[in-house]
Amino acid sequence: MIARTEIVHSTEIEFWFEFASNYSYLSVMRIEAEAKRHGVRIVWRPFLLGPIFRALGMENSPFVLQKEKGAYVWQDMMRQCRKYGLGWVQPTTFPRIGVLPLRIALLGADQPWIGAFCRRVMELNFVQDKDINLPNHMTPILEELGLPAADVLAKAQADSTKASLRGQTEEARTKGIFGAPTFFVGPEMFWGNDRLDDALVYASSQ
Amino acid sequence: MIARTEIVHSTEIEFWFEFASNYSYLSVMRIEAEAKRHGVRIVWRPFLLGPIFRALGMENSPFVLQKEKGAYVWQDMMRQCRKYGLGWVQPTTFPRIGVLPLRIALLGADQPWIGAFCRRVMELNFVQDKDINLPNHMTPILEELGLPAADVLAKAQADSTKASLRGQTEEARTKGIFGAPTFFVGPEMFWGNDRLDDALVYASSQ
Numbered sequence: 411m412i413a414r415t416e417i418v419h420s421t422e423i424e425f426w427f428e429f430a431s432n433y434s435y436l437s438v439m440r441i442e443a444e445a446k447r448h449g450v451r452i453v454w455r456p457f458l459l460g461p462i463f464r465a466l467g468m469e470n471s472p473f474v475l476q477k478e479k480g481a482y483v484w485q486d487m488m489r490q491c492r493k494y495g496l497g498w499v500q501p502t503t504f505p506r507i508g509v510l511p512l513r514i515a516l517l518g519a520d521q522p523w524i525g526a527f528c529r530r531v532m533e534l535n536f537v538q539d540k541d542i543n544l545p546n547h548m549t550p551i552l553e554e555l556g557l558p559a560a561d562v563l564a565k566a567q568a569d570s571t572k573a574s575l576r577g578q579t580e581e582a583r584t585k586g587i588f589g590a591p592t593f594f595v596g597p598e599m600f601w602g603n604d605r606l607d608d609a610l611v612y613a614s615s616q
Numbered sequence: 617m618i619a620r621t622e623i624v625h626s627t628e629i630e631f632w633f634e635f636a637s638n639y640s641y642l643s644v645m646r647i648e649a650e651a652k653r654h655g656v657r658i659v660w661r662p663f664l665l666g667p668i669f670r671a672l673g674m675e676n677s678p679f680v681l682q683k684e685k686g687a688y689v690w691q692d693m694m695r696q697c698r699k700y701g702l703g704w705v706q707p708t709t710f711p712r713i714g715v716l717p718l719r720i721a722l723l724g725a726d727q728p729w730i731g732a733f734c735r736r737v738m739e740l741n742f743v744q745d746k747d748i749n750l751p752n753h754m755t756p757i758l759e760e761l762g763l764p765a766a767d768v769l770a771k772a773q774a775d776s777t778k779a780s781l782r783g784q785t786e787e788a789r790t791k792g793i794f795g796a797p798t799f800f801v802g803p804e805m806f807w808g809n810d811r812l813d814d815a816l817v818y819a820s821s822q
Contacts, residue, residue: 489814493814
């Protein structure tokens with residue numbers, strides 16, 4: 411039985427993501443299909459990027475602070491989305507605050523609807539160019555997933571959930587996370603959507 | 617004849633690189649074989665990353681300035697080199713000044729030895745962990761390539777070559793380059809070794 415437990419643990423990938431993050435969008439859209447293909451279980455780990463950036467001395471996304479990199483990123487996103495067959499509209503607000511959906515994702519991290527929920531929120535931000543922090547923008551998404559929207563929204567805004575998200579963000583910081591998406595396979599860290607495939611190959615080889 | 621000229625132009629990739637840059641190391645080692653496979657001609661564009669970083673308000677490499685990212689980068693390099701089958705020793709000095717080999721690369725950019733020269737310099741830095749800015753470290757490399765080492769070194773240190781490298785670096789800045797390696801296919805910019813394959817696919821489709 412010990413051997414079995416070890417196998418289960420080693421084929422897990424921790425997926426640290428933020429709804430404001432455009433490269434997290436690519437990974438959120440891809441990860442369930444890719445992880446399934448590699449036989450790897452996903453541990454969904456929503457966190458807040460803002461406090462991480464501030465702890466690193468940045469008052470905003472590096473894509474906003476560094477003009478040249480920012481200009482490049484939107485070209486890159488257009489090409490990456492075309493490559494992966496994903497929709498893409500450059501958000502008129504960036505980065506978009508997504509505390510509410512992050513709290514919902516935290517509540518649903520172990521639930522079967524987590525992947526679908528995250529994809530809808532990401533499409534709201536990066537395809538429909540809509541605010542993702544409004545309860546009335548979350549309600550139709552939750553209802554489509556067959557969930558009691560009012561109840562989920564109430565739980566998401568409870569003090570305990572707020573504290574959990576702050577705790578998870580603090581954990582991201584102590585793990586050395588400096589951007590999103592970030593993947594962990596055991597102690598091995600992989601940064602960026604460009605490393606999702608490497609991380610899954612590594613996880614499935616453990 | 618006009619059609620032929622257009623075809624030649626559209627299957628070119630501009631390769632902007634720096635010998636100090638660890639991700640440029642990956643691309644320098646890979647680009648000749650990959651470009652050949654895609655039928656794309658390489659335009660070698662050595663430049664100085666230091667003045668670019670300073671123009672962006674950074675006094676050093678972001679891998680030195682950002683402790684968390686720096687720690688990650690060396691793990692990532694180890695894994696990337698394993699993936700590509702390349703040697704890897706974390707340099708004891710980073711970033712290593714490589715003005716002299718950049719000047720030699722500028723002189724040799726159109727010569728058949730450019731690829732081999734750049735690979736030797738990169739291996740000196742990232743496999744042998746040796747200073748790359750010493751004339752007596754360049755001499756054996758140049759001699760192995762069958763070149764008149766003393767003559768090449770003298771030309772590399774001529775004022776006109778120094779001015780050319782400064783000019784090429786200024787061109788990098790005006791093109792919006794903010795890191796290395798960077799690739800251009802016509803006006804389309806691709807940043808990072810992770811985009812070399814996309815850039816070559818794009819070039820070969822033009």
